[in-house]
Amino acid sequence: MSRISEHPILKFEDKPVINFTFEGRKLEGRQGDTIASALHANGIMVLSHSRRNKRPRGFFCAIGKCSSCLMTVNGKANVRTCVEPLVEGMEILRQPATGGELKW
């Protein structure tokens, strides 16, 4: 986990742990996290792959605009993980670029 523990200006209190899975792996986030911030804190940089060339796609805009972080969450495709709050027990999956091959 790579979180900022001490900061000269901001306070990051030790917030309660939220458990979730990513591609079946059990991971921990913190209360207040979005899905993408929790994944990033766990060192997961690749959130999806481009459709044609299968190039890795990661976090980019962090405000729900760029589509780079779309993932399948609890079976629902195309969730903007950078703005979707992390919830206990969430199952997060990488998805094909359009999300279209999955049923939702």
Add this chain to the structure above:
Amino acid sequence: MVETQLLVVGGGPAGLAAASAAASLGIEVLLADEGLKLGGQLVKQTHKFFGSREHHAGVRGIDIPNLLLENQDKVNIMSNTTIIGCYEDGVLTAVTGEDQYFKIKPQRVVFATGASEKFLSFPGNDLPGVYGAGAVQTLMNQYGVVPGKRVLMIGAGNIGIIVSYQLLQAGIHVAAVVEAAPNIGAYLVHASKLARAGVPILTRHTIVEAKGTDSVQSAVIAQLDEKWQVIPGTEKELEVDVVCLAVGLSPVLDLLSQIGCRRKYIPELGGDVPFRDKQLKTSIDWIYVAGDTAGVEEASAAMVEGRLAGAAAAAQLGADSTEAGKIIASCQASLDSLRRGPVGAKIRAGIAKLEGGCCKCLNHQA
């Protein structure tokens, strides 16, 4: 259908100031913001602001939203709510969360939708680890997550320099700041803070390539000649895991375009900007703009513009014209004072172009 006197779209510095000013004049205000937390970009700004007392100078950006919400009990706030359409019959469509759709019918609207980050083309710019400066700030200052170990910053404007300083404060190494222009665009006091911390600011330099397989592992930078071309042989590879882009902002105009507000391309103001009169009313009588939506500028100016647009809309809605007039006049004076120095020259030139165009193209008062 939700009805309200004034709808403010966007809860950043401009939107909060607009809502607060209108509410203080007795107007019923609905503030819709797409974020989970109000404040827009302010919630990530750990530095003390410039300006004078009326612009909250000396107060850290993170502490300003609370000051702007002094009339919040009179403002109806809808967070996590995105306005997705704006129609000629004065109806706006909105969505809260992912799927609660509804309509709003306001009598006046202030669009304070801010700006979006510009992008830069170079091989590898799609790799995970290439982030917008806003994303880096969000990760580290909002969620307390380390964006990476070593960062290359692209752009030495205020955002690039300030975010570099914030990275150092979070204990993250900044390998260098590269800037294609011959001079630093940021306030020099910000740049000097970074220089004292040993971070090289390389003007007339650019990024040539980001390298890596699954994420950024290094970046190649090079020097530029006077024609902005890479000088062969000056390439240098830096070991970094984050490339942060801070190469400028453009006003967010999606809704204003949909409704057909007149616009003009003014590079000094960040790109396409809406025409607006001195009270920030657009070419459409019931629509006002404020903040970066009206032309990209500092947050201090955005707050003043918000207050101005909020008061002007309130006056149109029948609020006490003397009180509204006082706010409008003081905001106009305050904007003049922020913009009158040499660092305001670009903004002044941009606004002059806009107002020049406005008189020729439209029948409303410039």
Add this chain to the structure above:
Amino acid sequence: MLKSSGIAQKSDWEAKLPDVNRRKSGPYVVIECYQKIPCNPCEGACPNKAVTIGEDINTIPCVEYGRCNGCGICISRCPGLAIFVVDEGFCPGFGKILIPWEYLPLPTKGSVVAGVGRDGKELCPAEVVEVRIAKNQDRTAVIGLKVPLDFVNQVRGIKLGGEENGR
């Protein structure tokens, strides 16, 4: 050079110093603010009214050194962290400088840190002789460093990182 690197040159900062007599007669402020930007908190911060900006907030601050007693209250009020206080008569052979500091770790009084110049390069060891962290400084600490007299107008920071900040 300042405009392209962020590093003030000797000719830049020398112009900000008071005359030699004033420099020898007690602590004095050095406002390393070289660019007309809309900003004036330093003017309101000074209890002795030694700093003037005036009606146009884009004016560069002007110090009336007869009024400045080097108290350093303005240091943490400057949003640009561009204000320093220099005392050339701190003790024989050494001067004291007050600098703003917004990083971790916060230096501790009595420790020795690495003093750096305007370009971030290490210049000399510096003993931390004072640490001010009052509430009204709003998280901008002010650190007093004892440095050899030759370096009082050269050292403007502390090397980042590590328990002892670079030493």
